Amino acid sequence: MWTVTKKPHLSAQNSTPGAQTKPLNSGQSEDTSTSDILQTETKSSLDEPQKQLQWKKVEIPKHFSAPDNEMGGLLEFEEIDGEYFDQNSLDLSKLDQAENSHPKKAQNFDDLDDINWDDFIFVDDFDQDTADKTPIKTIGQLARESIDNSQNVTFDSLETVQKSVEPETQHNPSLNIKQKNKKSKPAPKNLPASKADDKDKVVLDTFNESLWAWKNLGLCDALLKGIQSCGFKKPTEIQKKSLPPANKGRDILGAAETGSGKTLAFGLPMLQYVIQNRAENISDRCLMALVLLPTRELALQVKENLSKVDRESPVRIVSLVGGMSLQKQERLLTQNPEIIVATTGRLWEIIEQTDLLTGKLEKIKFLVLDEADRMVERGHFKELTEILRIVNSDNEAKRQTMVFSATLNKNLSFQKKKLSSTGPGNSENPMQEMINVLKFKDPNPLMIDVTPANAISKKIFETRIDCLKSEKEVYLYFFLTRFIGKSLVFVNSISSIRRLIPILTNLNVEVFPLHAQMQQRQRLKNLDRFKESKHGVLIASDVAARGLDIPSVDHVIHYQVPRGGELYVHRSGRTARAHLEGVVVIIVCPEERKNYLKLCKTLRKDEIPILPMEYSMVAKFKPLVTLSREIDSIEHRLDKESHDQEWMSKAADEMGIEIDPDL
Numbered sequence: 237m238w239t240v241t242k243k244p245h246l247s248a249q250n251s252t253p254g255a256q257t258k259p260l261n262s263g264q265s266e267d268t269s270t271s272d273i274l275q276t277e278t279k280s281s282l283d284e285p286q287k288q289l290q291w292k293k294v295e296i297p298k299h300f301s302a303p304d305n306e307m308g309g310l311l312e313f314e315e316i317d318g319e320y321f322d323q324n325s326l327d328l329s330k331l332d333q334a335e336n337s338h339p340k341k342a343q344n345f346d347d348l349d350d351i352n353w354d355d356f357i358f359v360d361d362f363d364q365d366t367a368d369k370t371p372i373k374t375i376g377q378l379a380r381e382s383i384d385n386s387q388n389v390t391f392d393s394l395e396t397v398q399k400s401v402e403p404e405t406q407h408n409p410s411l412n413i414k415q416k417n418k419k420s421k422p423a424p425k426n427l428p429a430s431k432a433d434d435k436d437k438v439v440l441d442t443f444n445e446s447l448w449a450w451k452n453l454g455l456c457d458a459l460l461k462g463i464q465s466c467g468f469k470k471p472t473e474i475q476k477k478s479l480p481p482a483n484k485g486r487d488i489l490g491a492a493e494t495g496s497g498k499t500l501a502f503g504l505p506m507l508q509y510v511i512q513n514r515a516e517n518i519s520d521r522c523l524m525a526l527v528l529l530p531t532r533e534l535a536l537q538v539k540e541n542l543s544k545v546d547r548e549s550p551v552r553i554v555s556l557v558g559g560m561s562l563q564k565q566e567r568l569l570t571q572n573p574e575i576i577v578a579t580t581g582r583l584w585e586i587i588e589q590t591d592l593l594t595g596k597l598e599k600i601k602f603l604v605l606d607e608a609d610r611m612v613e614r615g616h617f618k619e620l621t622e623i624l625r626i627v628n629s630d631n632e633a634k635r636q637t638m639v640f641s642a643t644l645n646k647n648l649s650f651q652k653k654k655l656s657s658t659g660p661g662n663s664e665n666p667m668q669e670m671i672n673v674l675k676f677k678d679p680n681p682l683m684i685d686v687t688p689a690n691a692i693s694k695k696i697f698e699t700r701i702d703c704l705k706s707e708k709e710v711y712l713y714f715f716l717t718r719f720i721g722k723s724l725v726f727v728n729s730i731s732s733i734r735r736l737i738p739i740l741t742n743l744n745v746e747v748f749p750l751h752a753q754m755q756q757r758q759r760l761k762n763l764d765r766f767k768e769s770k771h772g773v774l775i776a777s778d779v780a781a782r783g784l785d786i787p788s789v790d791h792v793i794h795y796q797v798p799r800g801g802e803l804y805v806h807r808s809g810r811t812a813r814a815h816l817e818g819v820v821v822i823i824v825c826p827e828e829r830k831n832y833l834k835l836c837k838t839l840r841k842d843e844i845p846i847l848p849m850e851y852s853m854v855a856k857f858k859p860l861v862t863l864s865r866e867i868d869s870i871e872h873r874l875d876k877e878s879h880d881q882e883w884m885s886k887a888a889d890e891m892g893i894e895i896d897p898d899l
């Protein structure tokens with residue numbers, strides 16, 4: 237056990253700057269143990285303040301200290317009537333190395349139960365002026381608040397189901413941290429034990445409050461560490477409700493509003509299953525899970541999200557999507573991926589053309605359908621049923637299935653009449669249809685529905701612009717100029733994109749097109765450019781309507797009334813993601829009024845309120861848009877003429893004749 241000096245109460249009078257921050261020597265060699273460094277430093281740089289402040293020796297648990305070379309050797313070591321360790325700044329993997337290299341390992345975590353965290357504050361929060369005005373929260377208070385916030389959920393109709401699957405430790409606000417720690421005593425404390433603890437040893441930031449909100453969801457240390465590095469402070473509602481049963485192997489149908497973190501709701505249990513059940517030997521690892529999605533961009537995004545949270549114990553994930561090199565994807569398949577994230581079209585192409593997946597798909601243990609209601613629509617359903625036929629063909633293989641979407645809401649009849657004729661029929665109950673198609677192994681899959689009443693997130697402010705069809709461009713330009721931000725404009729046809737792009741470009745708006753007829757490389761490039769832009773405008777077809785997680789989209793504009801409530805929900809959900817807010821505008825012309833009213837009925841809402849506007853200003857935008865249209869049509873005509881001219885010259889050359897210049 238190693239010791240450091242403990243500083244008594246530090247006040248503005250008796251503190252010195254040198255005593256507040258303890259720099260460690262950045263020149264320590266890699267194999268120097270933490271304890272050596274601490275001892276050296278304790279003797280040298282802290283000798284002086286030690287005398288003045290009458291420091292006394294206290295024990296320090298092993299994970300409280302680390303040589304942090306990436307921080308230039310600076311370890312914040314601060315206490316105000318106690319210790320403070322800036323855990324966020326520590327490179328814990330280095331701590332692990334240092335501990336392992338030292339013959340005497342300090343393993344005792346029990347000390348932590350005896351610390352009263354209400355006596356400690358985070359030093360970053362400490363500033364004398366603020367402290368004089370308002371009391372600074374203690375670490376104990378912060379931790380209790382974090383737990384309160386994360387557990388203060390109103391359980392809806394699923395309450396009974398949830399109660400049976402929630403872990404035993406229900407929140408009791410009166411419990412202090414000490415008692416909580418004492419209740420569960422796995423090592424390290426505060427974290428659930430799992431097989432992965434042994435396999436993928438990760439030193440966790442035990443006292444980072446963000447993890448406390450995640451701790452009862454049955455996740456292994458490797459994933460908790462991944463969540464921590466992603467900075468997700470607490471699980472979203474759908475994650476909180478689905479993770480415990482999913483981690484216990486239940487089949488789940490999950491419905492939650494757009495941007496509410498459904499990817500991790502299915503992704504974490506899937507990764508956990510793979511991490512805990514794969515072969516020890518890397519060369520023996522095999523395909524264990526399949527995720528099917530409706531669009532290429534979404535599949536690439538899901539793969540990226542899974543990889544981000546899985547850095548500690550990397551699972552081999554391959555994405556199979558159309559429009560990208562088939563050969564490369566085939567090559568990746570030969571490297572024994574453990575998870576495939578695919579669009580149905582490309583996966584089916586590979587199944588049909590190669591034997592790379594023969595005998596593998598029927599053995600998977602985990603199947604996910606994201607944007608599931610879209611998957612059973614025409615265009616995807618045929619390939620989906622063929623793939624499912626293969627996946628289901630081994631009756632012995634026990635498989636866990638998870639189905640997610642923002643529009644599986646049983647109260648909204650989005651799916652009526654939408655299923656393919658080769659599908660299971662036009663039932664009034666889309667959930668039942670889904671169960672029939674998928675052939676769940678679990679006779680009673682768990683339905684977790686946390687969608688709001690009309691499926692639109694409460695963080696979305698909806699508004700409407702009524703105008704003539706011929707004036708839509710003017711109103712769009714007005715909105716984009718008047719309300720600066722990152723905007724995503726959805727249109728119903730590719731020809732609308734082709735028309736809007738030059739008009740807005742002439743008006744100096746930073747616009748990017750995205751539609752299914754573009755080359756995949758260009759699609760991804762435009763998406764990236766839009767993501768990076770501050771006030772860019774993406775004009776997209778419904779290929780971008782579902783699932784795409786583009787950070788900080790301020791506005792979603794329905795340039796035309798979408799064909800159905802489900803589309804409205806998904807398109808609108810490109811804004812107000814995670815914890816942000818957003819604005820949704822629908823532009824309605826008289827010809828669309830009937831469809832718009834139908835949409836309101838489907839969404840069970842009154843009419844969407846009109847956007848208050850300065851009509852005198854709109855009038856000033858009209859001549860600009862008219863001019864831009866004219867410029868565009870002149871450019872178009874000139875382009876065509878020059879193209880015709882070129883064609884004629886080329887043809888004349890080939891025929892060896894001269895063109896009459898008067899022609």
Ligand SMILES: Nc1ncnc2c1ncn2[C@@H]1O[C@H](COP(=O)(O)OP(=O)(O)OP(=O)(O)O)[C@@H](O)[C@H]1O
Pocket residue numbers: 467468469470471472475492493494495496497498499500641642782783784785809810813814815
């Ligand atoms: N617990 C969390 N805390 C904060 N952010 C989170 C959390 N979980 C996920 N996120 C982030 O929230 C965003 C939306 O997540 P995700 O794409 O999974 O939403 P979704 O519910 O699948 O949306 P959609 O229905 O539109 O597909 C992502 O940027 C993701 O990284």
